[in-house]
Amino acid sequence: MKTNRINIFKPRKILILFLVLVMCFPMASSAESPSEATLREANEQGTAMGTLDGDLAGRADRNANKTSSYSLAMPKDTDIVTRYALNKDSSTYQNYFISAYRAAFEIAYNSGYRAVNLEEYAAPFEDGYAHGKEAGTVQGQLSAMVDFVQSRSNNWLRTYNEFISKGSLTSRYFLDRESSAYKGYFSSGYREAFKNSYIETFQVKNLETEIRNKNARIISMLEDTLYFDEEYVHFTSGVAESEIRTPMSLYFPAATVYEPTYFATFKTQNTFNFKNTKYTPVSSKYTVSILNNSGSVYLRNPITLTFEYYGSEKAGIYQWIDNQWEYKYTTLTDNSLSIQIPAGYYNGGEYEIFIDEDFKNIADISFNWAYKEIYTLARRSVISDNQLFSPGAYITRAELSDLIYKTMSISDPLKLSPPTIKDSASLGSYKAAIEYTVGKRYFSLDANSNFNPSGSVTYKDVENMLSRMFLRDIKWREVGNKMLTEKFTKSVGLTDINAKITKAEAVYMLIYFFK
Numbered sequence: 142m143k144t145n146r147i148n149i150f151k152p153r154k155i156l157i158l159f160l161v162l163v164m165c166f167p168m169a170s171s172a173e174s175p176s177e178a179t180l181r182e183a184n185e186q187g188t189a190m191g192t193l194d195g196d197l198a199g200r201a202d203r204n205a206n207k208t209s210s211y212s213l214a215m216p217k218d219t220d221i222v223t224r225y226a227l228n229k230d231s232s233t234y235q236n237y238f239i240s241a242y243r244a245a246f247e248i249a250y251n252s253g254y255r256a257v258n259l260e261e262y263a264a265p266f267e268d269g270y271a272h273g274k275e276a277g278t279v280q281g282q283l284s285a286m287v288d289f290v291q292s293r294s295n296n297w298l299r300t301y302n303e304f305i306s307k308g309s310l311t312s313r314y315f316l317d318r319e320s321s322a323y324k325g326y327f328s329s330g331y332r333e334a335f336k337n338s339y340i341e342t343f344q345v346k347n348l349e350t351e352i353r354n355k356n357a358r359i360i361s362m363l364e365d366t367l368y369f370d371e372e373y374v375h376f377t378s379g380v381a382e383s384e385i386r387t388p389m390s391l392y393f394p395a396a397t398v399y400e401p402t403y404f405a406t407f408k409t410q411n412t413f414n415f416k417n418t419k420y421t422p423v424s425s426k427y428t429v430s431i432l433n434n435s436g437s438v439y440l441r442n443p444i445t446l447t448f449e450y451y452g453s454e455k456a457g458i459y460q461w462i463d464n465q466w467e468y469k470y471t472t473l474t475d476n477s478l479s480i481q482i483p484a485g486y487y488n489g490g491e492y493e494i495f496i497d498e499d500f501k502n503i504a505d506i507s508f509n510w511a512y513k514e515i516y517t518l519a520r521r522s523v524i525s526d527n528q529l530f531s532p533g534a535y536i537t538r539a540e541l542s543d544l545i546y547k548t549m550s551i552s553d554p555l556k557l558s559p560p561t562i563k564d565s566a567s568l569g570s571y572k573a574a575i576e577y578t579v580g581k582r583y584f585s586l587d588a589n590s591n592f593n594p595s596g597s598v599t600y601k602d603v604e605n606m607l608s609r610m611f612l613r614d615i616k617w618r619e620v621g622n623k624m625l626t627e628k629f630t631k632s633v634g635l636t637d638i639n640a641k642i643t644k645a646e647a648v649y650m651l652i653y654f655f656k
Contacts, residue, residue, distance in 0.1 A: 176233070183234045187241030190225060194242075195249030202250075203257035211250035215243065266323035273330025276314060279379045280304065280331075281338030286374050286381075289346050292411040297339040301332070346374070350410065357405040357432060364395040369406045369427065389427050392445040399441075403432035412493075417466060420495030423456060424448065430489040437488045446492065447479040453496050454516055461491040468497070505529045510630045511645035514652040523547040524648070532645035538584060539571040539594035541647055545583060545606075546574035548651055555580045564591040582609055597641045600634035603650065611654075620650050 173181070198214040218239055222228050227235040284300045293300075310331055311317055316324045349372065358367040369389040375382045389406060406429055409415075414422035429446070431438045450456060454473060458480045459466040469480040478494060503524075506515045509532040518524045523544060559580035562568070568575050575592055578584045583606045586592055600617040607615040621632035628649070633640045642650075 179231065179234050180237055183237035184241045187238035188245040191242035191245030192249040195246035195251075196253035198246075199250035199253030199255075200257050203254045203261075209251065209254045211247045214250055215246055266320055266326055269319070269323040269326030270330040273327035273332075274334040275330075276327075277331035277334030278338040279376070279381075281335040282342045282381055283376050284335070285339040285342035286346065286376075289343055292413075295340065295343045295347075297336045297343075300339065301335055354407040355405075356407060357403045359401050359403050360393050360398045361401045362396050362399050365393045367391040367393075367404050367406060369408065371408065386449065388424070388449045390447050391429060392447065394442045394444070397440055397442040397444060398438060402438050404438075405430045405432055415493060416461075417493075417495065420459075420466070420497055423450070423452070423494035423496060426461070426491055426493045428489070428491050431487070437486055440482070440484050440487050443481045443483050444487075445479050445481055447477050448492075448494055449476065450478045450494060451476060454513075455498060456494055456496045459493055459495050461493070466493065466495065503528075503530050506532055509533070509645055510628045511649045514648045515645065518544070518548075518648055518651070523651075530644065532643065532648075534644055535597050535641040536644045536647045537594060538592065538596045538598055539568065539575060540644070541598050542578040542584060542594075543571055543574040544647060544651060546577045548655055550577055553581075560586065561590060562586065562592050563589060564593070568592065568594055598647070600632075600638045600640060600642055603634075603642055603647075604638070607650075607654070620646075620653055623653060624649060 194216070195211065195214075199209070199211070202209065202214060216224070221239055221242055222235065225238070227238055230238075281297070284304060285295075285297075288295070288300055310328055311324065314327070316327060319327070353370065353372060356367065356369050358365065360367070367390065368387050370385050370387050373384045373386060375384060388408075391404065391406065406427060409426045409428065412426035413424070415426045427448075430436070446458065448458060450473075456473070456478060457471040458469050458478050460469055461467075472479050502512070502516055503519055506512050509515065511532060515524060515530060515532060519530075524530060555577050557580060559576040562575065562579065565572060571594055575584070575594065579586065579592065584592070584602075604615060604617050617632070617634040617638060621635040624630050624632050624646070625635075632646060634642065634646075
């Protein structure tokens, strides 16, 4: 930990610079005589050199652990004359220079000796208070944020005592390596800084949170989105860092509201798992309100409420209605949950995310090794959840085209017209999906330009498809080996690349590559 150390002793650089200036710029009076100038210069310059040499000698003797004795360290007159070439000047200048030199040497020697002595004593602990303040400030900030997030009250002393009860400052900061004086100063600085930073951090965060809660946007006939931003404070290597995330948004298609109306969103503090005993809580309570006289608005189109979310597929968005949480049909994507608020009169609402651990699957996938992957695609509307899936059956070309189309077409739409498919009359509801996969060259037509929608798909076909999709050579063993280690299921494709692939394996493959 690096701190700015404030030295209480006069730096030698400043001393030397001052002495040089004294020698180079004598304050001569225009009225003084030559003899007076000689005396003044001898005194000034002798004092300057005596101060410089005396300070150096005093520090050297103390660092060598010698007893203080300026007289023993004082150079002889002949040495002074030789060192400063005084024999080349007048005897008057020489005598006054030596006299001033000796007086200054004695003073500077004693000062330098004593300065080193005090530095040696104070150095082990003089920064203890500053170090304690630095460490206490960081811990006070962190403890305040932890208490705030846990919905505790602003009470620095309670939290400080809890912190110390779990580990003393001596053990946490290895203060047993330092002197008792350092520990004392460190502890004092730590406690004072902890108190101040805790109180300030808690109060500022509480105020900022409520200010950020004021999210209102005027909605008219234009397409628009109301975002709710939230600040998260992290601590990295003792430094507080802020991250702004958007846990909730409300999307309005064009022509949903004609009369300009303010919509507002806010998060209520201390409402995580609000009035719930049935579900697994995920979020706090968020409220959408309409800021007009009636508190209501007529929606001409459905609007979309979206929450940031990562985790179990069994999560859903619930609305507080008639004093209970009511599930709303929820769409799961890679990183969000969303619901459609239907057209009609809307009075706002209170929403929260819960996980319903009792949610039931598609009937015939519960014990399949690819249950998680099949369920995920079902919640993404890639697989229909209102019928049996038959995961062990071989997948057809039309069925795989449908899965690929629903997985990829939004992010990677078909931009060119597909080739003519002669058996297009037999494609049925798969027509758009098949045109997509053929247009993308994931599937090929036969020699007669037919697609053969009911035809089977081999592992080799999948290799070719994936290689075109990702523009690299992909082998089925990449997926098969992952299946074996993750699902403890051996794919037939590991030993027979020309065998048919099942629906479960096709779904696993899509999740493997598209998460």
